[in-house]
Amino acid sequence: MNQHRLFRCISTWLLVCIIALSFSIPAAEAVGNSGVNRFNVVVVLDASGSMRRVDPEGYRYRAITQFTNLLAERGNVLGSIVFHTGIAGEQNMVPVQKQAEKDAAVSLLESIPADGGWTNIGAGLSQAVSMIESCGDPSLPSVILLLSDGNTEMSTDEETQDSLDMKAEALQAAREKGISIYSVCLNADQTADISEMQQISDATGGVFQEVTAAEDLQETFNTFYELIYGTSTIPLFSDVIPASGRLETAFDIPGIGVEEVNIIIYGDVSALRLLRPDGSESAASQMSFDGFSMLKLTDILPGTWTLVTEGVPGDDIRINMVYNTDLGIEVSAEPSDPMITPDDMVTITARLTGNAGAADSSQQYIGYSAELLVMDAYGDYVESTPMQVAGDHFEAVRSFDEGVYYYKVAVTGNHMEKESAGVGPLTSAAGAAVEQVNTAPVPVDDVVKATVNIWPFKGGSYTLDLNTLATDAEDSALNYKILSSSFIEGTDYTVDADGVLRMDHFSLSKGAFTVRATDSGGLSCEIEVIVHAINIGIVTLIVLGILALVAAAIFGVLLHIALSKPFRGTISAQSYCNGVFRGTPRTPRRGRCKLAAFGMDSVGLDYQKSYFQATGQDYVELCTNIPVIWNGQETRKVRIISGAEVTITIRRDDPRKLYVRFDSRMRGGGRRGGRGPVRRH
Numbered sequence: 225m226n227q228h229r230l231f232r233c234i235s236t237w238l239l240v241c242i243i244a245l246s247f248s249i250p251a252a253e254a255v256g257n258s259g260v261n262r263f264n265v266v267v268v269l270d271a272s273g274s275m276r277r278v279d280p281e282g283y284r285y286r287a288i289t290q291f292t293n294l295l296a297e298r299g300n301v302l303g304s305i306v307f308h309t310g311i312a313g314e315q316n317m318v319p320v321q322k323q324a325e326k327d328a329a330v331s332l333l334e335s336i337p338a339d340g341g342w343t344n345i346g347a348g349l350s351q352a353v354s355m356i357e358s359c360g361d362p363s364l365p366s367v368i369l370l371l372s373d374g375n376t377e378m379s380t381d382e383e384t385q386d387s388l389d390m391k392a393e394a395l396q397a398a399r400e401k402g403i404s405i406y407s408v409c410l411n412a413d414q415t416a417d418i419s420e421m422q423q424i425s426d427a428t429g430g431v432f433q434e435v436t437a438a439e440d441l442q443e444t445f446n447t448f449y450e451l452i453y454g455t456s457t458i459p460l461f462s463d464v465i466p467a468s469g470r471l472e473t474a475f476d477i478p479g480i481g482v483e484e485v486n487i488i489i490y491g492d493v494s495a496l497r498l499l500r501p502d503g504s505e506s507a508a509s510q511m512s513f514d515g516f517s518m519l520k521l522t523d524i525l526p527g528t529w530t531l532v533t534e535g536v537p538g539d540d541i542r543i544n545m546v547y548n549t550d551l552g553i554e555v556s557a558e559p560s561d562p563m564i565t566p567d568d569m570v571t572i573t574a575r576l577t578g579n580a581g582a583a584d585s586s587q588q589y590i591g592y593s594a595e596l597l598v599m600d601a602y603g604d605y606v607e608s609t610p611m612q613v614a615g616d617h618f619e620a621v622r623s624f625d626e627g628v629y630y631y632k633v634a635v636t637g638n639h640m641e642k643e644s645a646g647v648g649p650l651t652s653a654a655g656a657a658v659e660q661v662n663t664a665p666v667p668v669d670d671v672v673k674a675t676v677n678i679w680p681f682k683g684g685s686y687t688l689d690l691n692t693l694a695t696d697a698e699d700s701a702l703n704y705k706i707l708s709s710s711f712i713e714g715t716d717y718t719v720d721a722d723g724v725l726r727m728d729h730f731s732l733s734k735g736a737f738t739v740r741a742t743d744s745g746g747l748s749c750e751i752e753v754i755v756h757a758i759n760i761g762i763v764t765l766i767v768l769g770i771l772a773l774v775a776a777a778i779f780g781v782l783l784h785i786a787l788s789k790p791f792r793g794t795i796s797a798q799s800y801c802n803g804v805f806r807g808t809p810r811t812p813r814r815g816r817c818k819l820a821a822f823g824m825d826s827v828g829l830d831y832q833k834s835y836f837q838a839t840g841q842d843y844v845e846l847c848t849n850i851p852v853i854w855n856g857q858e859t860r861k862v863r864i865i866s867g868a869e870v871t872i873t874i875r876r877d878d879p880r881k882l883y884v885r886f887d888s889r890m891r892g893g894g895r896r897g898g899r900g901p902v903r904r905h
Contacts, residue, residue, distance in 0.1 A: 551577075
């Protein structure tokens with residue numbers, strides 16, 4: 225993916241996010257962007273042994289050095305982490321106030337050689353998220369820059385799963401804290417599965433880039449800088465130093481939107497000077513690094529500047545410029561009422577701002593253009609309108625057809641792109657003088673949690689009807705949209721036309737969906753759906769198997785004990801069917817004696833599955849395959865005391881009967897020898 229295509233992708237994503245954040249902003253309110261462009265930044269570097277093989281020249285250090293030195297002179301918060309099998313080292317986050325803080329972060333990365341160990345991405349990300357939480361500036365947005373040459377890989381399956389679980393927890397924490405992860409896979413040998421790092425970035429709203437040659441890392445990190453800080457690289461010169469040994473390169477600084485200027489020189493030079501538009505020399509700070517030099521200009525003055533470079537004639541030289549921008553946009557509307565009619569003409573203004581204040585003349589708008597972007601109630605694009613410079617601001621005048629809208633302003637030019645926060649909802653309706661009441665949807669639960677068991681050879685699944693996540697006082701049906709997810713669409717989950725989410729694959733042990741429910745009036749709420757997948761695994765099955773064997777052994781012991789108990793007496797059992805008694809007394813020795821041994825006619829029992837159980841006491845138990853009637857109660861186990869006669873039927877109105885008697889030989893247990901049941905005539 226080239227630089228411009230990557231920039232368009234992230235711009236689209238940022239547009240969606242800004243719309244998401246703006247749905248509750250009233251149209252009457254003037255909305256602006258602070259020009260302060262600062263971040264919490266943690267660089268996370270893989271130091272597993274393979275990194276030395278894929279980048280023996282250390283291009284990764286040059287790329288990171290350039291990124292950190294492009295940072296504004298003051299205000300960012302910077303830290304760094306090195307990992308392999310575990311955390312190999314870290315430079316805690318500190319506010320950048322001078323060059324020393326930038327140097328310390330890079331020095332830590334360079335100080336730990338890539339000389340062995342495994343790839344514990346989960347540990348690196350987990351530590352980075354914790355570092356931002358404990359040491360970052362809570363008023364600033366946060367980013368993590370992750371560079372690795374492969375995938376999570378540890379010495380054992382258990383350690384690998386632990387790292388993957390740690391990664392899943394880190395991604396969820398990053399999502400909850402709004403931390404974007406920009407990741408680079410240095411896939412020089414084309415063996416890495418890039419989907420893992422792609423998912424890391426997609427899950428957190430960052431950007432992923434695959435690099436197949438280490439020397440391209442610098443360009444990738446420059447692109448990341450442009451995306452994060454809303455700027456772009458401006459080529460100034462690429463050729464050789466002329467015969468005079470002196471090269472003069474002119475460049476322009478616009479009237480507003482630039483806080484600092486970074487000039488990067490690739491090639492050997494003997495002297496560098498910066499001349500202001502009036503010809504005087506600027507005291508810009510100069511820095512030399514491995515492979516390039518930099519000038520950082522902070523005394524900004526609009527106009528045409530000149531860079532004077534001296535070196536050996538004929539030597540190759542390339543010069544780029546990168547702005548650190550403080551460009552902001554303030555948006556307002558007249559009339560400011562969020563309820564209008566289709567006949568109303570609305571004047572929308574956008575004023576450019578910087579850290580020094582708002583623009584106050586049309587001269588400051590030279591090189592910039594603006595468009596008014598209009599979205600419907602659900603955040604989908606409707607149309608755009610060019611805006612014109614009118615004194616100290618951009619302006620567009622237009623009406624709105626009946627409907628509910630949001631709008632924002634996109635400014636481009638002078639190698640910068642900026643979009644305002646969204647404004648809305650704006651409702652256009654006939655007779656809008658009578659204000660319509662609309663309330664936002666309400667989540668049934670702010671957070672929905674689900675646990676899915678993943679079984680070996682079977683897997684697991686999860687289904688959720690998104691239409692059940694929120695309610696609305698005015699609308700019976702809502703528009704549901706998945707804003708983001710740490711799971712992979714199409715691989716992990718799908719959402720059908722009826723709004724039913726289905727998962728049958730789980731690339732993370734824990735992941736989440738952010739779902740927005742929007743009503744027809746453009747108001748919305750968000751619901752977090754967290755899915756925890758528990759991999760039952762072969763080991764768990766083995767443990768369950770062992771437990772089953774133990775249970776079987778216990779059952780076997782109990783069965784052996786039961787079958788070893790003596791009867792110590794005679795059992796008489798007779799059936800009564802159709803006026804005939806049939807049955808022969810038995811004197812079994814131990815365990816069980818089936819009813820089939822007594823030669824009886826059928827009374828409805830399965831004589832092969834029904835039996836007498838010895839107890840070693842002065843009674844026995846009759847166990848039947850189906851419930852029988854005894855003493856007026858249904859039961860499948862009848863206790864027969866020595867010397868007592870028991871009458872049993874299958875149903876209360878069944879004429880067939882079973883007569884049973886037990887005569888124990890134990891002392892006090894009844895008459896010796898026994899006798900048959902008393903026959904009834």
